[in-house]
Amino acid sequence: MSKKEDIKLLRINYLRGPNMWTYRPVLEVWLDLGELEDFPSHLLPGFNERLTQALPALIEHHCGVGERGGFLQRLLEGTWCGHVLEHVVIELLNLAGMPTGFGQTRSTSQRGVYRMVFRARDEQVARSALAEGHALLMAAINDTPIDVPAAVARVRDKLDDCYLGPSTAAIVAAATDRRIPHIRLNDGNLVQLGHGARQRRIWTAETDMTSAIAEGIAGDKDLTKTLLKSCGIPVPAGVAVKTAEAAWDAAEDLGLPVVIKPSDGNHGRGVTLDLKKREDVMAAFKLAEEHGSEVLVESYIPGNEHRLLVVGGKVVAAARGDIATVTGDGRQSVAELIDTQINNDPRRGLTEEFPLNRINAQEDSVILLDLERQGLTIDAIPETGREVLIQRNGNVAIDCTDQVHPEVAHIVSLAARVIGLDIAGIDLVAQDISRPLHEQGGAIVEVNAGPGLLMHLKPAEGMPQPVGQAIIDHLFADDETGRIPVVGIAGSRGTHTISRLVAWLLHLNGRHVGLACTEGLFLGTRRVERKNSARWDASHRLLMNRGVDAVVIENSAESVLRDGLAYDRCHVGVVTDMGGIAGLAHYDVLTEDQLFKVLRTQIDVVLSEGTAVLNAAEPRLLDMVELCDGEVILYAMDGASPALAEHRAKGGRAVFLQGGAAVLAQGLSETSGANVDALLRRFAASPAAVTAEIDAATVLAAVATAWAMNIPSELISAGLDTFVPELQA
Template sequence: MKICELKAFKGRNIYSHQKVVKMVVDLEELADIPTKDISGFNGALLKLLPGLYQHHCSLGCPGGFITRLMEGTYLAHVIEHCALEIQHVLGYDVSFGRARQIKDSTRYTIVYAYRNEVAGLEAGKCSVQLVEALCRGQAFDIDWHLNRIKEKAMKSELGPSTKAIVETALERGIPVMRIGNGSILQLGYGKYQKRIEATITENTSCISVDIACDKTLTKEILREAGIPVPEGSVCTSLEDALEIAQELGYPVVVKPERGNQGRGVSLNLTTPEEVAQAFNIAKQVDENVIVEKYIKGNDYRVLVVGDRVVAVAQRIPAHVVGDGKHTISQLVDIINKDERRGEDHEKPLTKIKIDEISLAVLKKQGYTPDSIPPAGKRVYLKVNGNLSSGGEAIDCTNKIHPINCEIAVRAAQIIGLDIAGIDIACPDISKPIEEGTGAVIEVNAAPGIRMHLYPSKGKPRNVAQHIVDMLFPPGSRHSIPIISVTGTNGKTTTVRMIAHILRTHGYTVGMTTTGGVFINDRCVMKGDTTGPASAKIVLTDKSVEVAVLETARGGIIRSGLGYDLSDIAVLTNISEDHLGIDEIYTLEDLLHVKSLVLEAVKTNGYVVLNADDPMVAEAAKRVKSNIIYFSRQEDNITVHRHLMEGGIAVFLKGQHITIATGDGFIQCMDVSRIPATYGGKLTYNIENSLAAVSVAYAMKIPIETIQKALGSFYADEFHNPGRFNVFNIKDFRVVVDYAHNISGYTQVIEAIKKMGASRTVGIIGVPGDRQDSSIRRIGFIAGKGFDSVIIKEDVDLRGRRRGEVAKLLEEGILSAGMDPGNVEIILSEVEALKTAMRGAKPGDLIVIFYEKLEPVMATIKEALSNIEGGTNSDRDSAMVELTRLQ
């Protein structure tokens, strides 16, 4: 038994709209053995994971899985449920899972939900190890494995404060992306995004944070503004510290000048000896040490968000209550077993640790860690109430006096913080603080909000909502429009057309295509960029006002979607391509993959479908948003039914692109005026234009703008590189196109037949991961469609041997009846093109179906620059001239 593949999908994917782990496991010799036939397996499994008794499984009720287990189920099914139960034991609420055999092999695809990626992946590994061990009759230490997974997972877990912000944002429909593995989040997309790290927002001034971290400077600024603060001074030597304490008069506070979470802070010091010990502790945190007057009273944390107080908590220092039996150390161990306490910030409370400060505090109370305090005696282990040092909190939000609210807000604004934790010491927060009876002790940037979310006593406060509302006031925008285009053919051209329309309207457009990632006309990344990582580049760019994303099959299968929900989705068509790859064997399988794009659309958004494609029309059953159909046929039955139901459609009425709505017909433009359609004769670019108009209409782009944009969109190397680009070279022409499947080849050959060439030459090739039958079929189509053919091969053979694809293409060509003398094999793409151009005759038309565009374009430009006897203007015009089909 071995794991062949293990990966986590971070967003919507072909298996589920929630986060899942995909694990491919080869069960090898255990593949056909049901659980009932493995001696002792079921009993041992349930002893290790008794929670499996509650699993529903396909029977839909608690105990369903046990029934299947006893009847005899296969091990992949058991691994799936173990992975879910292990996560459940660790505290993650997950239930979705499934296991499917891969054809007739011993391998299974196991998919299950996760919340924490590390925990999800490790649970899968552990489940395989567990099941295999039980099959072999071996012991398995489940507790050791659970503790190991828990320890790993906690390192990547978001803290309660950050998690609360994430949950609140998602509840408001604001998409959330985690930047890196820390606590930096991006809320929203593109122009409207906001970034936040814990409770520091992108609006928080760096200078303000620096001021807040400098306690001396903070105190000086607040004092000058009339905010009551304790007297004190900063020093670097023990002698100075003792002198300051003497001048202030005891009791005093000693703390590091720059620090957080209460580290190195000692309160209520009453003797020089205590000051000396506290000075040494503070010195370990910062060279500069503050000695200030101790303000008697309670410790309150006032949380300010924006211009108001949203929560107040009284902080109680870490303590134990004696029972007359256990030592203080034992009492701490008992408290730390509380599930609410974690090692750091990952849980509502933090475990209490007995450290140097604790020893000093205990000594002051007459105790040591080994002391047994009497029953009911409260013994403190810390002097400050920070939750990070084991403290607790009592909600006091409804008790704070308005004057104290005003002081807290002013303190935050004076320092310049949009989110601040104001520490106030006073006897009673419900009474106004005055000089001598209370003071602002500190102003904290990035304040923790655990104490307000999970107070030990009192009402929890949803402060995360106030933070999200400050970043995104109700009614404000949090996301740019996202347009996602998928399908077999036409994706790139459709994306480019849509982007061109939107840029013409004045938007800053982020676009992903097979040719790269673009922000308007600027390429920020070259290559085939049609997956989630490329989408993320666009969605994290603050200049982008609308995203137009080419979303290809491969990226969907490998990593899911790179966004949460789109505003508009387009499915251009479904035809044979990539079959036999990634467990996609039929057109129905391919439709299932691409339908994810249609399902992940906002309910008030639009899905644009090609009504001329029966497979795409079938996809409408998966759509839960508005539909716009497009068609080249005015009398398309799907369009007619849709219009009868009050829907929207875009179709050809004669030569005119026409928009039909409940309010009537809108004549958009004559397709012959769209250069990319070559006078209305390039069929597939008419379809792409119809799809683009559908999207533009859904985006409420004015008709005049659509006309202007499509009227200036050419099938050239500037607007649509590599998609039916036509070049005049001397007395022959070269067409450059990316067709690489049966449908693509058919459409291109149909188009060139309208160009009036005296002889056509095809330079053909097919990616090596296509099925043999598909490769032969493309050869047959080329054999029927061209007068002569040069066969080349891709550099990336995709698992094939050199010459293998060429041989299959040759077989297909010859089966079409082409004279073998008209077939030549030149494996190099560039050499094949050079050979064709050298042998070109007047009136010839050469078509190259390329793998790499740049070398092909460089070869053509070299030929153009070498036109014998041509002037510079001749060569320049030849480079950009596109043959019009008249």
């Protein structure tokens, strides 16, 4: 078979919010199969075998068949290469550690051109997976070498560079489980949870409730000990020293053995334990001096190191460290023994996905010093049967949460409160964590701000602990979601006027409102940007604004196709009409059915406790009623509309025009309120008006939306009487 030309990637677009495909961000790729349009999978000799041999886990892909092996069935029957590329990319993401289950591939109006989408938590990772998947697919088609491990490694590298760290990801996942939205605020681990005035922020395991003073105290080990000791918390006796001679003097005064460590180090760097000889103390001082601004000499506390995680004053997880040793065989050096007896453990690795770190003794001064104290070097060959200490406290990664004695939990919680940290990693040394510290001479040796969570999420032994959930429960009460009211308004006629009128009514109702519409970006009644702000980026900025407690966002079909919605869910979703299709040919939206799939996105994201507002005069919009998770309010000019009558007969709410006023109806009850005609006359008489997109239907949509937001009918009437629909030129 002759070599096939590469599939062309015509367009690559990251949809950052809910879209016509799914609720979540996706990478949308326009593909031109070229000559491969005439060669589905079963017509490519040997292709299926090469592909499934390279990616055997494709058997787990259900595809549209809905069962294990479904995608392989499609391969055998014959499926087009755009669909195959979708599954190859998804599998690469799965292998790289970013599990992805969603993908779709659909034909366009052009022969051989397809739109392929897949779930994409991070745009750069998704683009990397696409590039690798494209190359792998063409290699399988043309029977050229396929290096899956290298491709996966490159995607994983991009994942490590770009995506959230495991601690932050665990907190975000817990927030998602609570239906709390999140926004990533930088390229690292600064994340906003919730929207507007109800948001909280995390930076890994620090929160916007974490005191800067407390963090500064925790960074000073000597000050930390002083404060803890003053409250009766057991800490090792110790003193700060400036010279190696002073370190030995302090060791003699305290009584051997001792510990020497930097006063402001972290991750155990420069910490040497169980020192009994002068020369060891002198060497340990020099090592600690390299890792901190000051050196501490402390009494040695026998036992294992433990890390207890305190969140909101409660101990939520605990882990224990363990001694790492090797046993000589008379043939291998210490370095070789470390590799064969310690580093060969599959739980050890260089990245955060491994619960235990690989030991690189050549670069660890503490290990080299401990070897020297045993009369060995890294290249020495211990005699057969000799046990050699490598690490006195290896990775603290053995879960012991269920073993913590209540007295220990009380002291640890008190330590966090004394320092002032809402989230703290408390390091203590004890022989048995299930016994009170005073019974065994245990002590707290460090208090850490911004503690790592990985040891609790992926312990080397024992059960993982739900520490992300504990942090979310600390930040948000049980009945809180971090959400502010969000109103999304979609359509092509009068949507900016509806947006401004709804924002005005919310303002009168005491809300600090952010508004993004075609007439600009507004905070309250102040226009802060004059350019068209019915865009994803402008809307997103409102959700980030701590001064906003309600948001109104104008959307168009084009913006949904280009970016997706700026919010994951909304309290009120409005769709006014099925117009505007003429400008959507670039997105291959050419029919009313296709436009319906785009506009329904606004209704799909309405919360179960929210409301959809739909124009009953548009027959296709009535098909969206069943798509809404929440309530539906219909509006129409004619109160005798069959659609309104049927809706009201079921107890539904409706708004219609009667005698020039908006009528709010539910079931058989009716309330006559806002004077619509008066607003229209006032507008028509205004010489300063720069827009003509206001009519009775537009005003009714705004009234229905305000009613959905529980604004009293009297206030709606007053709002229409005082609304200024035009902007000065």
